[in-house]
Amino acid sequence: MKQKCKVEKKDNLVNSIYKMTFDAGSSGFKKPGQYAMIEARGRRKPYQVCEFDSNRFTIVFDADDEISRDLAGLSVGDEVIIEGGRGTGFATDDTPDEVCIVANGMGVSEMLGVARSMLMRGKKCKTILEYPSKNEIFLLESYKNLVNEIEVVTLDGSNGREGSAVDVVKKGDYVLAGGNLDMLKKLSEKVDEGQFSLGSTILMHSADYDDCFLETSEGRKNCSDDGPVFNKNIIKWDALGV
Numbered sequence: 001m002k003q004k005c006k007v008e009k010k011d012n013l014v015n016s017i018y019k020m021t022f023d024a025g026s027s028g029f030k031k032p033g034q035y036a037m038i039e040a041r042g043r044r045k046p047y048q049v050c051e052f053d054s055n056r057f058t059i060v061f062d063a064d065d066e067i068s069r070d071l072a073g074l075s076v077g078d079e080v081i082i083e084g085g086r087g088t089g090f091a092t093d094d095t096p097d098e099v100c101i102v103a104n105g106m107g108v109s110e111m112l113g114v115a116r117s118m119l120m121r122g123k124k125c126k127t128i129l130e131y132p133s134k135n136e137i138f139l140l141e142s143y144k145n146l147v148n149e150i151e152v153v154t155l156d157g158s159n160g161r162e163g164s165a166v167d168v169v170k171k172g173d174y175v176l177a178g179g180n181l182d183m184l185k186k187l188s189e190k191v192d193e194g195q196f197s198l199g200s201t202i203l204m205h206s207a208d209y210d211d212c213f214l215e216t217s218e219g220r221k222n223c224s225d226d227g228p229v230f231n232k233n234i235i236k237w238d239a240l241g242v
Helices: 066-072 107-120 140-144 181-190 199-203
Strands: 002-014 017-023 035-040 043-052 056-062 079-086 098-104 124-131 149-154 174-178 193-197 213-216 219-222 229-231
Touching (some): 043 107, 107 174
Antiparallel strands (some): 002 017, 035 043, 193 229
16 A cells, blocks of 8 residues: 655665665554565655564665665655555564574665564574675674674675675575575575575566566566565576576
């Protein structure tokens, strides 16, 4: 359901990455991994939600295109039109008692809500975050308040450990992941079980947000409705061009 809501808070975290909180009255979110369709200045786009309660929700996004730059240009008190609680989200109740959260790119923001959900369910959560460099780290302090163990890697080694998130994951881990497709595919090849979000990649960059389709071993799925979170074993990576 479409509704008007106001920008309650806005922060520029690092470079072109912004954090915005909206007062929606009724946010409509039930699971981490769901997304909001946000219309600002006459144009709409899906955004992954990193935190939510019954009334508010928060997104963290990269203002790397014209629509997102318009959104980042809004001020506290400005109104947008949103459709909240879209998509299926992560089945957090169906996970083992110990999980591994893995994220890079804008997957870092969407997986924060998953970490909070694991904490609320009393599940042990190891988290691996990958960034390009030390100067591009964001939301790290928020994760530290939620998870049992956290490891940060940077591709250039500027924050200590050099490498990718996939290098750190253990083969037997049950993985909840979000991020770029190359990382997700390599991760899928390393572990046996998990749930992967394609929200920050396939959905956000689709030509048609409402009819964003994905080829799976269970047939063609609508990423915007059946996903954007899927069991990693049904995703046909070759069909995604990775």
